[in-house]
Amino acid sequence: MAASLLRRLTPSWPLSVSVVAFWMLMTDSFSVGQLLLGLLLGWIVPRFAARLDREYARIGSLRPVPRMLAIVAWDILKSNVIVAVQVLGPEKNIHPGFVWVPLDIQNIHGIAALTSMITLTPGTVSAALTDDRRYLLVHMLDMSSAEAAIAEIKSRYEKPLMEIFP
Amino acid sequence: MIDLIQIALSLLLIVGTTFVLLGAVGMVKLSEFFRRVHAPTKASTLGVGCVLLASVGYHLFLGQDPQPRELLITAFLFITAPISAHLMSKAALALMRDARPVPPEDTEISATVARPRGEERVNRNEERVERGVSGGARSEWWGEE
Amino acid sequence: MTSHLLLWPIVIPLLGGAVSLFLEHRRFSWAARRATAWAFMALLAVAVGRIIGQADTGTIGVYLLGDWPARLGIALMADRLSGWMLGVTLLLGGACLLHACSGWDRRAPHFHAFFQLQLMGLNGAFLTGDIFNLFVFFEVMLSASYGLLISGGRGLRMRSGFHYVAFNVAASALFLIALGLIYGLLGSLNMAELSVRVGQVAPAQAGMVKAAFALLLLVFCAKAALLPLYLWLPETYSRAPAAVAALFAVMTKVGLYAVLRVSTLLLGAQAGALAGFGQQALLWAGAGTLLLGALGVLGAARLRIMIGYVVIWSAATLFIAFALGRVGTIGAGLYYLAHSTFVAAALFMAADLIRRRRGHAEDDKSIVAALPDRALPGAMFLVAAISAAGLPPLSGFLAKAALLSDVPVADTPLVWSVVLLSSLLVIIGISRAGVRLFWRLPAQVAHVEEDHGPGGHLPVARARPNETWATLLLLGLGVGMTLFAAPLMQYTDAAARQLLQPGDYTQQLRETAPAMRTP
Amino acid sequence: MTGHMFIETTIVCCMVAVGIAMLLCLWRLLRGPTVPDRILALDTLSVTAVAELMLLGMHLDSPIYFEAALVIAMLGFSSTVVLCKYVLRRDIVE
Amino acid sequence: MIPVLECLVALPFALSAIVAMLRDGPRTRIAWIAASAPLAGLLILAWATPAILRGEVLQVSYPWLPQLGLNLTLRLDGFAWLFAMLVLAIGALVVMYARYYLSRQDSAVRFLSFLLLFMGSMLGLVVAGNLLLLSMFWELTSISSFLLIGFWSQQKEAREGARMALVITGGGGLALLGGVLLIGRIVGSYELEVVLASGALLRAHPWYPWALMLVLGGVFTKSAQFPLHFWLPHAMAAPTPVSAYLHSATMVKAGVFLLARLHPALAGSELFFYTVSGIGAITLLLGAWHAIFQHDLKGVLAYSTISHLGLITMLFGLSTPMAVVAGVFHILNHAIFKASLFMAAGIVDHEAGTRDIRKLGGLRRLMPFTSALAIIASLSMAGIPLLNGFLSKEMFFAVALDAPDSEPMRIVTGLAALLAGILGVAYSLRFVYETFLGTGPRDLDTTPHEPPRWMKIPVEILVLLCVAVGLAPALTVAPVLDTGARAILGDAMPAYSLAIWHGFNLPLAMSALGVVFGVALYRVLDRVLDLHAINSRPTGRDAFWRNLELLFVFGNRVSEALANNSLQRSLLMLVLAAVVVAGIPAWSEGLPLSLTGNQPLPLLGWMVWLVMMGAALGALRLYRQRLLAVIVLGAAGTMLSLTFVLLSAPDLALTQLLVEMVTLVLLMLAMNYLPDRSTVEPGRLRQWRDGAIAVAAGLGLAILAYAVMTQPADTVAGEILARAQPEGYGRNVVNVILVDFRGFDTFGEITVFAIAALVVHACLRRARMAPEKRIEGGHVQLPVPADLAQILFPLTLTVSIFLFLRGHNAPGGGFIAGLVLAVPLLMQYVIQGVASVESRFGFDYVRCIGVGLVVAVASGLASLLFGVPFLTSGHLDLHLPLIGQVPLASAMGFDTGVYLVVFGGAMLMLSMLGTIKGSRRKDAQRHALDPDARSPQTGGRA
Amino acid sequence: MELALASAIGVLTACGVWLMLRARTFDVILGLTFLSYGTNLLIFAGGRLRPGQPPVLREGKAATLAHYIDPLPQALVLTAIVIAFAMTAVSIVLAMRSRADNRSDHVDAYAAAPEPDDGEQRKDGR
């Protein structure tokens, strides 16, 4: 009931929430007027922006989100240090290379999120997606543990993402 | 209390700045594009994120203008950084003349990865004419004469 | 109750431009679009008429935009000079619009919008009393002129368009540099305010202020095509469509207007160390341009290039008139300004007709080509050429005689010799062009069959009635200027007198209080 | 301001450090050698500029540099996108 | 009172216009209409005759340009009356003659219209009572004669003759104008009355020589005096009626007319005497000598005319009262006999089809009546007794023998006169003998016979006059001459008698000698030299054309060498001029430069400075690889905005950033249609030269900037700061200035922006272009960036609205907000592709611009309703329940207009550039680019 | 600080002028862009340099020139930036059209041979 009402109000309620949140963050001070304005924008802006949406993608459960964000944040911090060492150390210790990561996730939001995460986490940069979206080309700074890295990507990131974006 | 906050924020700033610097050093030091791209894309992003957090804290606790607006910047940075990195990698792949990765099977990546030769492509211009790009400024408004 | 009169010559064409954007749809007939353009012209005419009427009484109109005192905001001001320039622009604009309504407006996208905005820019430049606002209106005028020049064009017009734009952008950069220096040194942008501040410049700063004003004058000279900055003009004007080239006849005059305004208001007698700065240089440069312009008229291979040089030549005459800085010369110069604007426009229009009739030969003098049905363009060209060359009995002669008669004794040898000599060169050049185009016809086709050009494919371009009327209107304006020379020159002399007493201008501005704000 | 002496000093030092990062970006920008390297340098330069702006905002205790930083963070990638698209296709709007 | 003089002058002009508007119809009718002008004019003159003979002066004056001293003063005195009579009478005859002379192909309407135009100009010249007015009519005669000479424009000779005449007489006219202006300056008026009365003042003035020389410049060119006489023979390319009218009777006489007219004012100095009589004497002899060697009938007459004009000039130069009388008399006589001779020559030409003396001869048998008339007129020309020419020639001899000054002078003038007489007889003889007498004609296509009756009548009348005057001068011409001469001489009028017989005296002897030696000379020349074989090169003509052509070539060379359509040249001149004009005052007066005003720059500042300079110099190094140059330019722009940030200009920084982004997009869009590298420019020297100029410009500007920055400031800005919040209702003072204090600038600025967008649209709307190079392969799929951008867009839209609403109090505003909306939308174009975006997001940007402009104007005009000026800001605090205080500033309305224009404009530009249609003819300008063979260093072909 | 800014103005202007004098349209446009950078900095400098005092009024600081930088030159520079951008757009489009129509991106390019259906393109009378 609530979900259908939301859907009728806005094409994408996470977007509407983000807009309202953005608005309230930006304004100088909290006031009822600003909140009303924010809500108004939260209603109008996504409608306007929806005209640009090129493909529709479903959102499933949001339950894994916090855990996943935490994992990612930790990964980022942890491996940044490792990369720092790699960068500052002699370059001969680096053995980079490309890896094709086969994808199971098909939801485009999910793929986008996965690519972003891969890029943001150190040691890997997602370089390209095949046109059929079945493989992701990833550049790795350390090819010695490529297999393990792929497995980790698939288990740590892709699986929870498939829950969020089925 | 203030001193503690000062110390905490200073630490955050120092860490952030270090990462920013590290990203830049990596970019200068490493020997090839795909190595270099690792450094700034995340080190700098992370570093700026730390600075932003410190800024939020500073304005909240020490400054005259207690607003956590910098969070927005962080959000935007984290959305846009992967777009940049993705595109730069794609461009680098397109310009890579040897040792370009070959797609695993029958699949294909436009404009970046080595593809079989001799394939006949549609003339892009003809295609565009056929497609009859329309809408927007090219609408029938000025279509006369 | 404030009078908003000074605002209308700027706002009316702006609205005209905006409205014509809405009418660019096949839903609206061409008649409706043109009627709208003319309606805005008529409104403009009413406003300009009233401004001239007001200025004629000697009143200096002041309009404080935003109700701010002039030193803080922007003020519009209308003295006799502004009224004169507005009137000239209006009349020229009417003729050009008429000419364009014969068909060019259909071929050039956004023509009416560009046209109205061009008028807005011109009127704004003549009305503003703020030097940075002058820059802005210069840009409005120039960008609209880019539109008019390029729209509907192709080929070499694109190249000359690029030249024109690049040159003007560079000149605008200089303008900004000058303005930056002037503001940095004098701390104001209002011209009347500057007029006072210039007189109080410390001796240590005099060099800098002079450098700034030198750059400012240089920019205006570049717009007005003074030696050595006229090089871009002939080619550009010759590539413009006729109605546009005709309208461009007033573009160089804007630069001259600005030179006159700056040299009387800011560098006049009250300017202390800067009084009369640059006048001697302008005089010599004007003399040089006069001769080189006349040589250009002689040497031009194409008719429209030649007319471009006629424009340069007449601008140079004006430089001399203004640089001499006397009531008589400035008055005669202003009269000459109107005359030369109309006549150059008429020449461009006639040249276009000739070009189209000559088929592939276009307006190239060196090619012998048939010119079917030459009576009408011939007559128009003859009258325009006589007027342009300053031959009697038309206004050019009167203006030149009035100018020469008031040259101070010390400058007489220089000015008379260059003016008279260059006039002779221009007569030689124009008569040669006329003879080559109208008289030197291919032997066999002296009485050519009317519907085939030399290539045998080109149908002979007929004069469209609107084009003819537009040209006749301009020539008629010249005749009118001749007949009513006395009252007109009385006005221009009064304008000159007003200009030479910048104190009145300053005082009027300072005495005008905002409607509700504290002054 | 005097109360925040410690963090003030840190901020000034950080500003210098970020400035050094910017110089390093310039080095890569001018050195290349490949086009993507230079694009990367430009991209990094704008990201460091965000950090610099934030530090400046703290230094002057003023919120007015926020908008500039926001715009760089939000739209700074557009240069990168356009340049990369040009490298890929020459025709950036297909 | 009937406006008599006005009608006299206006009639020919009016009829000229009427005739011009007639369609070519029956010749006779047109001729009658045309002839009505001179006939009516003659009636008017006849009406005025009694008064004129009484010595009265008819005068009317209307102010025309009183400031200048130009009045429409018409003044008919005896001399003017005499000349007007000449102009009208001969004019009427010429019209009659022309009606039969013109052939079928010639447009009578055009001819007669031009002729009347000339007649009016000439009449105006004659009766002008104001020197400026006179010089106006003077030039009008030049113009109308140009048209008449070039009447047969298909003939090269006609075109050249017309141009030559225009150049020389027009140039003379300019000299005359100068002289007149100088006289006006000396005397203080251009009114003839005043000038004529101020002779003493004039001659005493130090400018007198200049005034005299300038006036004489006009006189001598018009009257074909040596050395500018050569145009007259070439003017003979005109139809014969024109020659008869202009080149014998009237226009060429305008010069001597003016000489006579201004005689009281200008004559009386040695300078005048020697110059005028000297030039006159030379012309007299030279013309006569050349006349002998012409083979063209009209050529003989033309040179004879030159000679006679020299004679008249010489008479006025001698300046004695008797000389003046003789001059006036000869003007009259020469007009009569020369006009008839030209007409006779025209008849011969008309009948025989040639004017070549060598082919003619013996015409007295074929056309006896015409021959008789021509012979009589020729004898008059030769100065044979019983004809009018004799009378004035004898007067001339008498005057020459009585020349002032000294005995040697008298001998010289006397000998010159005698020689002139001899030569005159010789060429007259040649004219008569070889045309009408002797043997021939030879090789003619037709057999000449008498012309139509009416064609002869004008000649008959004129010849009759020759005879009548010659036989009974006292009865016919005496009162006329007396009136005319008296108008010039006034009280100095000498006593003279107009008898045929003055007894045996020296002049008579000279006449006799002249006849004898003249006949002898002709026979000798004919025998010894064989006149037919001599091809006399027309003097002056070749030199004239050669010089004129040189002038054209010179003009062409100079102007093309200067304006060679080179943008580089134009820009170079601009920069050079700027360096020079700013450098001179700065250098000569010195700049207050000192290091004390310099504030220390923090370390960060130096780093930003380093990066910016590095980027700028890097761009200089990399500019030939355009992609790289654009990247480096982007860095320089970013650093520039950082500079603005450091220097307390957040709005500038924001704007610079956004503009930088959009510029970069524009450049990249354009680069698809431009080569991706610049070729090496030839010429090291040029690069060094440009480098030196660039360094000079940069250094100069840096010095100026430094000097300005270290000077104390004195600005109005303090007041702006103080009044921004209370009266402008905003805390961001820059924005308050933009929308309020100087809102009108912004108003113009958005107009410029709108126009620029429209220009882009107009330029590309229908353009089809091939990209520079085509890269093989299909579209690039970018699903991941597209997805992220899709999330980004609504957020950026929110930010845009935020920046817009807040701009008045913090950095932001309509312009910035508009671009913040445009850039992400453009990214959608880039990432998703045009078709995808525009099919979903159809938006009419042009109308968006229009709406924006209207909104801006309307919000500005709203203040008019409150009786305050345009763009006056208003402010309203709304108190709403629950929501609280909502501040509304009218500037917001204006800013909305800005927002719409900027968004619409930017999107219009970018979408037009992004959606150019491909060329139908070709795929790419250069070639396809193999995607696998690109250089990683440049992105282009390896 | 003044010295640094003045030298920056000088270098930017010199770069701009040198590029502006090149023979290719694109280079000229680049040059004009650099020139406008220099120009904008110069106008800005006319208000004198006051780091850390942006003209956004704050509570507790009197609205005088002692506390804020001169805002007027900033408004002028904003106008100048916008206009310069507009002109850049126009010149870019012209450069493209000129290259397409006249077959070269030389600033003085002209078509060597006329296009079939093009009356405008003709050999110059040079």
Ligand code: NA
């Ligand atoms: Na003549």
Ligand code: NA
């Ligand atoms: Na013979």
